[in-house]
Amino acid sequence: MNIRKLLIFILLLSTFIRANEGPVSAKAVVSNKNILSGNVVSLHIRATGQQAVFPIVKNIDGVKVLSSDERITNMHVYNNGKLKTECTIFTLTFAPQKDMTIPSYEVEIEGRIYKTKPIKLKMKDTTTSNQNKSDIFSLKLKSNQKRVSVGEAFLVTVRLSLQDSFIISKKLQYHRPKFEGFFVEQIGKGKSYDDKDGHLITEIKYILTPHSEGNYVLGPAYAKIGLQDRSKKLMANVDKSRKMFQRASNTLELEVLPKTTQSDLVGVFTLESNIDTQKVVAGKPVKLHIKIKGSGDLTRFDFPDYMIEGVTVYSDEAKVNIREVDDKIYSSYSKEFVFISEEDFTIPEQTFHMYNPKDGTLKKLKVDNTYVKVNPSDAVTVKVKISKPFTPATSIKNEAMKLKEKLETIPSYWWILLLSFTVGGLFFYLLRYLPKQKQRSYKESEALKILLPHISKDPDVEKMVLKLYARKNGDRSVKINKKLLKVLVERFS
Numbered sequence: 001m002n003i004r005k006l007l008i009f010i011l012l013l014s015t016f017i018r019a020n021e022g023p024v025s026a027k028a029v030v031s032n033k034n035i036l037s038g039n040v041v042s043l044h045i046r047a048t049g050q051q052a053v054f055p056i057v058k059n060i061d062g063v064k065v066l067s068s069d070e071r072i073t074n075m076h077v078y079n080n081g082k083l084k085t086e087c088t089i090f091t092l093t094f095a096p097q098k099d100m101t102i103p104s105y106e107v108e109i110e111g112r113i114y115k116t117k118p119i120k121l122k123m124k125d126t127t128t129s130n131q132n133k134s135d136i137f138s139l140k141l142k143s144n145q146k147r148v149s150v151g152e153a154f155l156v157t158v159r160l161s162l163q164d165s166f167i168i169s170k171k172l173q174y175h176r177p178k179f180e181g182f183f184v185e186q187i188g189k190g191k192s193y194d195d196k197d198g199h200l201i202t203e204i205k206y207i208l209t210p211h212s213e214g215n216y217v218l219g220p221a222y223a224k225i226g227l228q229d230r231s232k233k234l235m236a237n238v239d240k241s242r243k244m245f246q247r248a249s250n251t252l253e254l255e256v257l258p259k260t261t262q263s264d265l266v267g268v269f270t271l272e273s274n275i276d277t278q279k280v281v282a283g284k285p286v287k288l289h290i291k292i293k294g295s296g297d298l299t300r301f302d303f304p305d306y307m308i309e310g311v312t313v314y315s316d317e318a319k320v321n322i323r324e325v326d327d328k329i330y331s332s333y334s335k336e337f338v339f340i341s342e343e344d345f346t347i348p349e350q351t352f353h354m355y356n357p358k359d360g361t362l363k364k365l366k367v368d369n370t371y372v373k374v375n376p377s378d379a380v381t382v383k384v385k386i387s388k389p390f391t392p393a394t395s396i397k398n399e400a401m402k403l404k405e406k407l408e409t410i411p412s413y414w415w416i417l418l419l420s421f422t423v424g425g426l427f428f429y430l431l432r433y434l435p436k437q438k439q440r441s442y443k444e445s446e447a448l449k450i451l452l453p454h455i456s457k458d459p460d461v462e463k464m465v466l467k468l469y470a471r472k473n474g475d476r477s478v479k480i481n482k483k484l485l486k487v488l489v490e491r492f493s
Contacts, residue, residue: 170226267296
C-alpha cells in the first residue's frame with residue numbers, strides 16, 4: 001500500500017514539474033535592428049527545451065554568413081514563477097548591405113518542429129552623425145573588373161582604414177573574402193600608407209582567375225580589432241577607453257562569361273624560344289629555353305614534355321612569376337629542356353592557342369621544329385697506362401730483403417734501434433692498403449637527374465654528366481669519382 005502511494009506521488013510530482021516548465025519554443029533575436037553598412041550583426045536562435053536541432057544556414061536573405069557558433073547552455077531559470085530550461089545554441093554573424101528580412105527558421109525541439117518569427121533590419125542613413133563612429137575602422141572591397149571571361153585574371157583589393165586618433169589595443173583578426181569558384185593568389189603581405197584625411201590605410205591585393213562561368217558575389221572581407229582612443233589613453237579608467245570593433249566590407253557582383261573557343265592561354269602573351277646549338281658532338285647536351293610573358297595569369301600553364309625516340313630529354317621545374325602594376329596583371333613562364341643523343345634528331349614543333357578576352361580573338365604561339373646535327377665522337381673514357389704491375393706484397397718483400405743485407409753490415413747495438421724504425425715505417429705503409437671507410441653513394445640515374453640542369457654552371461658538372469650518360473648507355477669502362485660525385489650532387493640537391 002505504501003509503495004502504491006509513493007508511485008502515485010512521483011507521478012503527480014513529474015506531471016507538476018512538466019506543467020511548470022513552460023511551453024517549448026524557438027525564438028530568434030538580433031544584436032541590433034538599425035545598422036550601418038559594414039556593421040556586423042549577430043543573429044541568436046534560442047530554443048527552450050531539450051534536444052534541439054538547428055538548420056544549416058550559409059546565407060541570410062542572400063547575405064553570406066561570416067561565422068557560426070554552436071554553444072549548448074543548459075540552465076534552469078524561473079520565468080513568471082515557472083521553471084524553464086533554456087538552451088542558446090546557434091549564433092550567426094553577417095554584414096547586411098541594405099534593408100533586409102531575416103526569414104523564419106525551423107528548429108526541431110524534442111522531436112517537434114518550431115518556427116522562429118521573421119525579423120526586419122533597417123539600414124541607417126550614412127549621412128547621420130553615426131557615420132563618424134563607423135569611420136573609425138572600416139573595410140572596403142573593390143575590383144578592377146566587373147565582367148570577365150573564364151580563365152581571365154583580374155584584381156581584387158581589400159582596403160582597411162583606421163583613424164590615426166586610435167591605437168590598436170588588440171591584434172587584428174582578419175578573414176579574407178570567400179572567393180568560391182576562383183583560383184586565388186595573394187600579392188605579397190599588403191602595403192600600408194597614411195592618407196590626407198588622417199587615416200592609416202592598408203591594402204591587400206588578390207589575383208583571381210575564374211574557372212567556370214556564372215554570376216558570382218565576391219566577399220565580404222571580415223575583421224575584428226581592439227582599439228583605444230589616444231586622447232583617453234591617460235585616463236584613470238583605461239578599460240573604458242578600449243573597444244572591440246567588428247567590420248565587414250561590401251560585396252561585389254561579378255559576371256563570368258564563357259570562352260567563345262577553347263584555348264591553352266587566356267590573355268595577351270608573347271613566346272620566345274632559343275637553342276644554344278644545332279651542331280653537337282655525340283653525348284653532348286643541347287639546351288632549349290622557352291619563355292612566355294605578357295598580360296594574364298600563367299601560374300596554371302604547363303608546357304608539355306618532349307618525347308623523341310632515341311633521345312634522352314630532361315627538363316627543370318618551370319619558373320613562374322606574377323605581379324601587379326597599376327591594377328594590371330603581368331606574368332612570365334620560363335622552362336629549359338636538355339636533349340642528349342648519339343645521332344641526329346629533330347625537336348618537334350609545339351603550338352599553343354591564346355584567347356584574347358578583350359576582342360575575342362584566337363591566336364597561335366609556336367615553337368618551331370629544330371634539326372640538330374650530331375657528330376660522332378670517341379667514347380668518354382679515362383684510361384691510366386701502367387708499365388709494370390704493382391703489387392704491395394711484392395714491394396714489401398723486396399724492401400725486407402734489402403734491409404736484411406744492410407743489417408748484416410751494421411754493428412749489433414744499432415740493429416735493434418734501426419729495426420724499430422723500420423717496423424714502424426712498414427706499419428704506416430701498410431695502412432695505405434687497408435679498407436677505407438665507405439662513403440655515402442648516390443645512384444647514377446639519380447645523380448644524372450640532379451646534375452643535368454646545372455651543366456652550364458660548372459665544367460666539373462658537365463664532365464660528370466657526360467660520364468654518367470656514357471655509363472647509362474652501357475659504357476662501363478668509364479670510371480666515376482664517387483667522392484667528386486657526392487660533392488657535386490650535395491651542392492645542387
